[in-house]
Amino acid sequence: MRAFNLTDCSLDSLKLVDMPMPSPQPDEVLIRLHAASLNYLDLMVAKGRLGSRSAPFIPGTDGAGEIVEIGSRVEGWAVGDRVVPGLMVDWAAGPHTSAAARRMRGVTMPGSLAEYAVVPATSLVRIPDQLSFAEAATLPIAATTAWNAIVAGRVRPGSTVMLLGTGGVSLFALQFAKAAGARVIISSSSNEKLARARTLGADLTINYQSTPAWDEVVLAATDGIGADLIIETIGATTFPRSLNAAAVSGTIFVVGFVGGTELSIPVLPIILKTLTIVGNNTGSTANLADAAHAIATTGIKPVVDRAFGFEAAVEGYRFLERAEHFGKVVIDLDA
Template sequence: MRAYHLDAPRLDALRLVDVPQPRPGMGEVLVRLRAASLNYVDLAVATGAFPAALPLIPVADGAGEVMEIGPGVSGLTEGERVIPHFLPDWSAGPLPPLASRRMRGITMPGSLAECAVVPAAGLVPIPSHLSFAEAATLPIAATTAWRAVRTGAVRPGSTVLLLGTGGVSLFALQFAKASGARVIITSSSDAKLDRARALGADETINYAAVPDWDRQVLELTGGAGADLVVETGGAKTFARSLNAAAAEGTVFVIGFLSGGDLEASLFPIILKMLRVIGSNTGSVADLREAVRAIDATGLRPVVDRVHDFADATGAYETLSRGGHFGKIAITLEHGHRAQL
């Protein structure tokens, strides 16, 4: 089968190779992958910013159909459309210890291949209204956004602040609006903010024009702040996120785009009794809940661009340049673009 190998932590070390097709063992399923989707962690792995067990088949997220069922597996049928979760061994409950935590595209083979063997317990059915390219965006981004909205107890009347217009932020926007919340979103692009409004955002802030965007959040909320802040920026935005949060609010930390080493005052956390929650995506059960919500509401992931399998390196380059709105997908449909 065709697959990409990342041999070293450099984008020019990503190469297309022919490798033997794997076979499923006890409790496993062979999935014919039809699409993959990039997350920032994939770029971090490919550039050495995040440790991984190289060489490996990269990319955490993908979607496809059941091709072969291993012994001891029930409840699945050949041809069924499925999503393999990023953390296939985290079924539910507490996060497994790091030493036993397998991660697709980081410590085990990922989605840049025509086929992948995955634990059956880590598979979730694809909503019928989604394409493979759309479904491939769900494992990390939708699960993380769903967990953020659930952790922040978002309900009618809540205010949610989202930083940027990446995949997690746009999923959180749609989940929060479905929950009856008011959503404020930031970007440095007015065009992206217009698109966010079309998705349901109530207020938008261009942080390039308004560098003290946290103060504007407070003004927009009458001084109260946001009940949930989905913090994607990292070191350079964290202090402002604390300032923008409401008393007893939640700052859900998922990203490190501007670095991971913080210098921030503890006083906002203490005085406002904030909950600062780190995120490592979520469990398979969380993904199932997110998928049920997507199925019930008809929500569609925002896919900015779909690259062909032969142009996987180009997909990474698109992600590294920024400027996209939502997710970047890669089709494995044998040279044909996945339909959105």
């Protein structure tokens, strides 16, 4: 089969090679992958900040395809089923554990930048009928994370949700929040991206370059109350403003660190506002299934900015690295 191998700590080391076809164990299935989607996590792996360095290593955290072979002990699945595997293949449900984090697709075990992959059957979720493979490939990390944020923030009609940026997690959260009847505020440095966010239902948009004090805009727009849920996708540089913009008894859902990992913040606002600060590391297979069910029942469509052909996967990585995307970047393994 054709697959990309990552042999060093740089995108230049990502090479397309021929590899042996993997075979499923009794509790596993063999998937013919049709699409993969890229995440910031994939850039971290490619640059050596996370993940396996054993050779040969196949990167690519998220993917979607169809089952072509089933292990002898697998039940409930059939050849031809359209599926997505979760990122952490041993995290079926329940609270996160250190054991569940040991095997992560495209991080510590072979990932989705290959024509075929073997995964435990317990990590699989059916693809909603209305989604293409390219759209479904965006679900394991971005949709699951966004769904967990909506649940953690107890979003309901009348809630106010603040989103930072227009990446995959933010745009899934925008659509989930609107489906729940919430008011959504979103920020970006691009007026064009903000206009596109409004077509998805965003109620208020803020250009944080022209209006750096976006937290004050959130407070003004909510009569001083603040946002019930802030999905913190940036990290250290924006966290103090997230604290200020959060409502009493609000939730700050922390998922990103492109703006830095070292944080110094005042404790008093957390105490006085009785804030809930939630760290998130994607989610379980059950969380992925819940997100997929919500997408199926509401008709939400994942936002795919660009799809690159399989041989152009490195170009897809570089496009993601430039942070020009609106939504998700996808690799079409059939192109």
